[in-house]
Every structure is written in structure tokens, then in C-alpha cells.
Amino acid sequence: DTEVTQTPKHLVMGMTNKKSLKCEQHMGHRAMYWYKQxxxxxxxxxxxxSYEKLSINESVPSRFSPExxxxxxxxxxxxxxxxxxxxLYLCASSQVGRGAKNIQYFGAGxxxxxL
Amino acid sequence: DxxxxxxxxxxxxxxxxxxxxxxxxxxxGNEYVYWYRQIHSQGPQYIIHGLKNNETNEMAxxxxxxxxxxxxxxxxxxxxxxxxxxxxxxxxxxxxxxxxGTGTRLTVIP
Numbered sequence: 750d751t752e753v754t755q756t757p758k759h760l761v762m763g764m765t766n767k768k769s770l771k772c773e774q775h776m777g778h779r780a781m782y783w784y785k786q787x788x789x790x791x792x793x794x795x796x797x798x799s800y801e802k803l804s805i806n807e808s809v810p811s812r813f814s815p816e817x818x819x820x821x822x823x824x825x826x827x828x829x830x831x832x833x834x835x836x837l838y839l840c841a842s843s844q845v846g847r848g849a850k851n852i853q854y855f856g857a858g859x860x861x862x863x864l
Numbered sequence: 865d866x867x868x869x870x871x872x873x874x875x876x877x878x879x880x881x882x883x884x885x886x887x888x889x890x891x892x893g894n895e896y897v898y899w900y901r902q903i904h905s906q907g908p909q910y911i912i913h914g915l916k917n918n919e920t921n922e923m924a925x926x927x928x929x930x931x932x933x934x935x936x937x938x939x940x941x942x943x944x945x946x947x948x949x950x951x952x953x954x955x956x957x958x959x960x961x962x963x964x965g966t967g968t969r970l971t972v973i974p
């Protein structure tokens with residue numbers, strides 16, 4: 750099983766709403782990632798969790814709040830977003846540690862529209 | 865991570881080999897070359913990676929030049945389902961960051 754599952758597939762929210770994106774994997778991977786992808790652009794790394802601890806934050810605004818409740822789950826909490834935050838949000842997971850191939854497996858993404 | 869340069873777009877006839885080039889002239893000795901692709905409306909998909917030797921798997925072959933400054937991804941018999949954006953990424957093995965460049969949009973033509 751090399752599946753990363755993201756929910757919901759689509760999300761429309763207002764600028765005052767609070768919502769959460771969810772990501773789940775059962776491959777035993779101990780690194781999980783959030784990426785943001787604008788239309789016709791490459792994915793951009795937002796956050797990296799390694800062994801359930803935040804290891805990389807690519808200067809992401811605080812209106813995006815990641816959470817890794819356990820080794821299989823990754824959440825992205827959204828609050829007070831702006832229309833320019835509309836994008837495809839991708840989750841990925843990989844092995845970690847010395848010698849690991851560190852191949853990232855991606856979910857299909859959540860397409861977010863902020864009105 | 866070293867920067868990569870790829871052509872913006874390429875076409876390939878169905879059934880023919882697709883050869884996608886990538887330049888990475890500033891690659892370091894401990895950096896690997898990874899290839900991913902992204903089919904429309906899907907997440908990126910890992911294809912193959914290598915350090916200095918040529919590699920082959922069920923999806924593709926990766927040819928790395930002896931000086932490691934460039935590489936070519938080969939899809940031996942392209943199908944319509946191979947139409948996608950192909951990303952060449954250089955990074956240190958074990959590093960958690962994965963920085964995508966602009967990639968090559970491959971269109972397989974019937």
C-alpha cells in the first residue's frame with residue numbers, strides 16, 4: 750500500500766472560517782509534508798514533520814497551522830485565510846533515517862478556494 | 865540543493881521513446897538526481913533516482929553523464945497516459961526538503 754489519503758478533495762471557505770485539511774498514510778513513514786501548489790506552478794514546500802515533530806517551516810504565515818497527532822496523521826488547520834491562499838494543498842510522506850531512499854509519496858491533494 | 869534546468873515543453877509520438885533532459889551543472893558529490901511527474905489534477909509521482917550510475921526500473925531509465933552535470937530520463941514506449949509535467953530534482957540523500965523546479969511539460973501525441 751503506497752497510498753496517501755487526503756480529505757476533503759475540495760473545500761470552499763470564507764475568509765473568516767476555520768477549517769482543517771487531513772492527511773493519512775499507513776506505510777509506516779515517519780516524515781510527513783505539506784506543499785502548496787498554485788495553478789501552473791510547481792509545488793512549494795510548506796512544512797516538514799519528522800518523527801511527529803515539526804522540523805521545517807518554510808516561513809509560512811501563521812494562518813496555516815500544522816499538526817501531527819500521530820505517525821499516521823497530518824493536519825493543516827486554516828484560519829483567516831486570504832483569497833490568494835486558494836491553491837492545491839498536497840500532503841506527502843516518506844521514510845527517514847540514514848540510508849533511506851527518502852522517496853516521497855503524495856496524496857491527490859485538496860483543492861482549496863477562499864472567497 | 866543544486867539548481868536544475870529543464871526545457872519548458874516537449875512532444876513525443878505515442879509508442880516512441882521520450883527523452884527528457886535535465887542540466888544540473890552545480891551538482892555536488894553527495895547529491896542524487898530524482899525524477900517525479902505530475903499528471904493533471906493528481907499529486908506528484910516518484911519515477912526514479914540515481915547518484916552516478918545509470919538506473920532502470922519498470923517505469924523508466926535514468927542516464928547520468930560521467931561528469932554528473934546532466935541527465936536524461938527515458939520513457940521507452942510513451943503512451944497517452946505519460947502526458948504530464950516531469951520534474952528533475954537534485955538533493956542530498958536523506959534530506960527532507962524537496963524543491964521542485966518548473967519542470968518539462970511532456971505531451972504524448974496519438
